[in-house]
Amino acid sequence: MGALLAFLFAAHHPAEVASLTYLDEPLPAVNLAEMTTFRKETFGGYWHFGFNHAADLPEMLITGREREFWQYLHGLMLFNPAAITDEDRREYLRTYAAPGGIRGSVGWYRDALTTTDRFAEVIARGKLTLPVLGYGGQYGTSYVKEQLAAVAENVEGGIIPNCGHMVAEEAPEFLTEALLRFFQRTASPTA
Numbered sequence: 001m002g003a004l005l006a007f008l009f010a011a012h013h014p015a016e017v018a019s020l021t022y023l024d025e026p027l028p029a030v031n032l033a034e035m036t037t038f039r040k041e042t043f044g045g046y047w048h049f050g051f052n053h054a055a056d057l058p059e060m061l062i063t064g065r066e067r068e069f070w071q072y073l074h075g076l077m078l079f080n081p082a083a084i085t086d087e088d089r090r091e092y093l094r095t096y097a098a099p100g101g102i103r104g105s106v107g108w109y110r111d112a113l114t115t116t117d118r119f120a121e122v123i124a125r126g127k128l129t130l131p132v133l134g135y136g137g138q139y140g141t142s143y144v145k146e147q148l149a150a151v152a153e154n155v156e157g158g159i160i161p162n163c164g165h166m167v168a169e170e171a172p173e174f175l176t177e178a179l180l181r182f183f184q185r186t187a188s189p190t191a
Contacts, residue, residue: 001025001108003021003022003023003024003025004025004028004108004115004119006020006021006022007020007022007027007119007122007128008115008118008119008122010128010130011122011125011128012122014128014129014130017130018130018131018186018187019130019131019132019133019182019183019186020128020130020131020132020133020152021132021133021134021179021182022132022133022134022144022148023134023135023136023144023167023168023175024135024136024137024140024141024144024165024166024167025141025144026046026141026147027119027147027148027150027151028112028115028116028118028119028120029116029117029119029120029123030119030123030147030150030151031143031147032049032112032116036049036050048073048109049109049112052105052106052109052110053106053109053110053112053113055110058102058105058106059102059103059106062102063102066093066096066097066101066102067093067097070089070092070093070096071089074092074166077140077164077165077166078164078165078166078169078170079137079138079139079140079162079163079164079170080162080163080164080170083166083169083170084166084169088169123151127151127152127153128151128152128153129152129153129154130152130154131154131156131182131185131186132148132152132154132155132156132157133155133156133157133178133179133182134147134148134155134156134157135157135158135159135160135167135175135178136159136160136167137159137160137163137164137165137166137167137170137171138159138160138161138162138163138164139162139163139164139165140163140164140165140166140167141165142159144157145157145158145159156182157178160174160175
């Protein structure tokens with residue numbers, strides 16, 4: 001979810017940001033409504049947005065079943081389930097099942113409509129002019145580069161093959177190489 005905050009920070013403070021990296025995330029105010037619509041083309045939509053937005057419902061239904069819910073949802077997001085080790089799972093579940101863990105996890109979804117409004121405001125002001133790197137997983141948000149091209153002038157990136165939503169976990173080598181190339185080209189001499 002850091003891509004959303006990074007985008008808004010870059011839009012509000014362009015002089016303080018050298019470049020922006022945006023990974024496998026829909027752009028609120030650009031296509032979130034389309035992706036959350038229940039229809040064949042979106043495979044039933046991102047149903048978890050509405051579920052996680054509902055006040056107290058996720059906490060009520062997931063508490064005591066954190067492992068089952070986490071494994072189900074992340075199973076949908078991963079192209080390569082082996083990319084998440086047993087140690088990774090234990091750590092995710094340790095924090096998710098901790099007091100307040102579910103509420104913290106669903107907090108972004110509960111604020112998604114406000115975030116969408118904030119995106120609409122900055123997009124209406126004009127396109128970002130800083131260099132932007134946007135990648136989506138082939139089986140995740142594969143249209144990241146195209147959606148960013150609608151709101152930024154200098155976009156590169158594309159689709160990471162055989163990858164789902166969890167880009168850093170599923171394609172760490174690809175991502176590291178792409179980031180290093182991007183930073184080498186976009187770094188200012190004074191950075």
